[in-house]
Amino acid sequence: MQFRSRIVGIGSYLPRKRLHNNDLQEMVDTSDEWIIERTGIRERRIAGEREAASDLGYKASKRAIKDAGIRPEQIDTIIVATMSGDMPMPSTATLIQGRLGARNASAFDINAACSGFIFGLGVADSFIRSGMSRRLLLVGVEVNSRFIDWQDRTSCVLFGDGAGAVVMEATRSKAGIISTHLHSDGRHWNLIYVPGGGSRHPASEATVRDRMHFIKMRGNETFKLAVRTLEELAVKTLKANRIKASELSLLIPHQANLRIIKAIAKRLDLPMDKVIINLDKYGNTSSASIPIALDEAVRNGRIRKGDYILLMAFGSGLTWASALIRW
Ligand code: UT7
Numbered sequence: 001m002q003f004r005s006r007i008v009g010i011g012s013y014l015p016r017k018r019l020h021n022n023d024l025q026e027m028v029d030t031s032d033e034w035i036i037e038r039t040g041i042r043e044r045r046i047a048g049e050r051e052a053a054s055d056l057g058y059k060a061s062k063r064a065i066k067d068a069g070i071r072p073e074q075i076d077t078i079i080v081a082t083m084s085g086d087m088p089m090p091s092t093a094t095l096i097q098g099r100l101g102a103r104n105a106s107a108f109d110i111n112a113a114c115s116g117f118i119f120g121l122g123v124a125d126s127f128i129r130s131g132m133s134r135r136l137l138l139v140g141v142e143v144n145s146r147f148i149d150w151q152d153r154t155s156c157v158l159f160g161d162g163a164g165a166v167v168m169e170a171t172r173s174k175a176g177i178i179s180t181h182l183h184s185d186g187r188h189w190n191l192i193y194v195p196g197g198g199s200r201h202p203a204s205e206a207t208v209r210d211r212m213h214f215i216k217m218r219g220n221e222t223f224k225l226a227v228r229t230l231e232e233l234a235v236k237t238l239k240a241n242r243i244k245a246s247e248l249s250l251l252i253p254h255q256a257n258l259r260i261i262k263a264i265a266k267r268l269d270l271p272m273d274k275v276i277i278n279l280d281k282y283g284n285t286s287s288a289s290i291p292i293a294l295d296e297a298v299r300n301g302r303i304r305k306g307d308y309i310l311l312m313a314f315g316s317g318l319t320w321a322s323a324l325i326r327w
Helices: 021-025 032-039 053-068 092-100 113-129 186-191 205-209 219-240 258-268 286-299
Strands: 004-013 017-020 043-046 077-081 106-110 135-143 161-171 176-184 250-253 308-315 319-326
Touching: 004 053, 004 113, 004 286, 017 021, 021 032, 032 258, 043 161, 053 092, 053 135, 053 161, 077 092, 077 113, 092 106, 092 135, 106 113, 113 135, 113 161, 113 176, 113 286, 113 308, 113 319, 135 286, 161 286, 176 219, 186 219, 219 258, 219 308, 219 319, 250 258, 250 286, 286 308
Parallel strands: 077 106, 077 135, 250 308
Antiparallel strands: 004 161, 004 176, 017 043, 135 161, 176 319, 308 319
């Protein structure tokens, strides 16, 4: 039988500082009621002044490695999904590798924005299935707060910081990653983007003055596309694996907006007690949201051996992706 990849350890890390909707009311023209009603978010975590992506990612990785009961030297590949790495180079993955002492691993970043963790899962799964990797660390980490315009009420209420990590191994068992489905449509690149700081508009006094290093988002258009695309993707993923929505034990969606999540659950006729929600506590942590939610689900005993779990995400690019896992 061919190898499959399986999650054998999981961990997450959230920075200590909490920013409540009431705090945002003091900063921009918004209200706790509006944010809860339109998004479901109540508070989010913000990295400390000295904390960058690799610090959060390192802490989540240490927990995942401990959970897997392995040593860092046994890892052969480290993939970090992030759009808010410590610096343009080197990769955040190499920074985490160095601190872990995972000296036998190759390490690199991928960027698929909020879909980053599932894209990473797809890459990790192919590495393991092909025999290129036997034991891999996959991290989703974001310090979104550094890219937020705290004067823009349409985006600053949405995002938060955090990290989640999984250790994956080759297995011959029936459990593991059953399938991943990765999609992109670059025609919509300008629905969510950070215009400044790259080779198009390198940092200059003008880019700073024009607030080009912050996230720009056309929220409502993104929202409508997210609902439609994710509903279609959920149906397609189940169909590809010939399983019914009623056979799913859990849906773990990217935590962007409660209304988007409810629409997908409704389309699948899935009761909300089968859906993991933690955006009320953490907001949208982009590529970290799914591994954080998965970690909490495991810790809270929400996942049992043999369960079918559907992961889904949508984000800048545009990108969208799903993964079906048998635990
Ligand atoms: O993770 C990556 C993917 N990202 C997403 O999936 C985000 C998708 N988008 C969303 O979650 C929602 O579009 C938002 C939560 C961002 C906005 O909700 P919406 O229902 O789409 O509202 P809207 O943008 O249509 O704005 C409605 C009104 C506007 O006022 P007018 O023009 O009707 O007078 C906005 O100016 O709400 C206003 N508004 C706010 N009011 C109070 C926008 N932001 C705020 C705010 N507080 N923070």
